Amino acid sequence: MPIEINIRSNLKEITKSLSDLAYRQVNFAAAQAINDLARQVAVAERDNIKATFEKPKPFTVNAVGVSGATKRTLTAVVYVKPIAARYLAPYEEGGVHKLPGRALLNPKNIRLDQYGQLSRTVLRRLKARRDVFIGPVKTKDGEVNGVWQRVPARRKQPATLKLLIRFGDAIEVKKRLGFGTTGRDIVERGWSGAFDRAMARALATAR
Structure with missing residues (x-):
């Protein structure tokens, strides 16, 4: 270059x-x-x-x-x-794309920094939370690997999982x-x- x-x-x-x-x-x-x-x-x-x-x-x-x-x-x-x-x-x-880790991080339901990107500390903080886990989940659209948040049941709404960051392969x-x-x-x-x-x-x- x-x-x-x-x-x-x-x-x-x-x-x-x-x-x-x-x-x-x-x-x-x-x-x-x-x-x-x-x-x-x-x-x-x-x-x-x-x-x-x-x-x-x-x-x-x-x-x-x-x-x-x-x-x-x-x-x-x-x-x-x-x-x-x-x-x-x-x-x-x-x-x-050259990935910073093993997978492409595709943010979904999570706040990004002023540059529209994940800050370096976000993933580390998420791993430390008890209501968050990392791994694959079977969905109606197939298996999705990523960072998930366990959302507890509220009133008439059942407990759900919220996808925070999806892991993907490097793309062209x-x-x-x-x-x-x-x-x-x-x-x-x-x-x-x-x-x-x-x-x-x-x-x-x-x-």
Whole structure:
């Protein structure tokens, strides 16, 4: 999933027509331009995550990072931090959801957090409750495995079971982030302008 920005081959053509002063500044300017583009890519990828998922957690949005270029390396890398990269990979490469445990947790009759997801402590709290159990139950629609609450009888209503969280198998991912496509488009469209601006700044401050 990381996007590498490396423009060494492009610089070979640029340096043919540069003055001696500009030639001495070219690698510095190129590194600045690359880092400018890398930051633009990172911002675009964070916006992309926000647009692709409904209420993504800050942990996911902020997982996009940048490893900057220097005038020696002339390479920047825009990447997703390892934990988020694991569960975001199917949205770039295809495949099924990466599950945090053995099964997909499908909330039913339970309050979700502000991001529309189960908080980390919910399942642990439910396991500790005496009126809750985890396991399969035979229903009219077949066996359903999940987290169930025993609802006691009230007046004329008999005791029932309420499904809080249903366990399921990993399903095919249908959405795509287009992480690589977004990055390449920004670099291809923006390189010339970013380099010209960086070179102008480098020449203005050169001694």
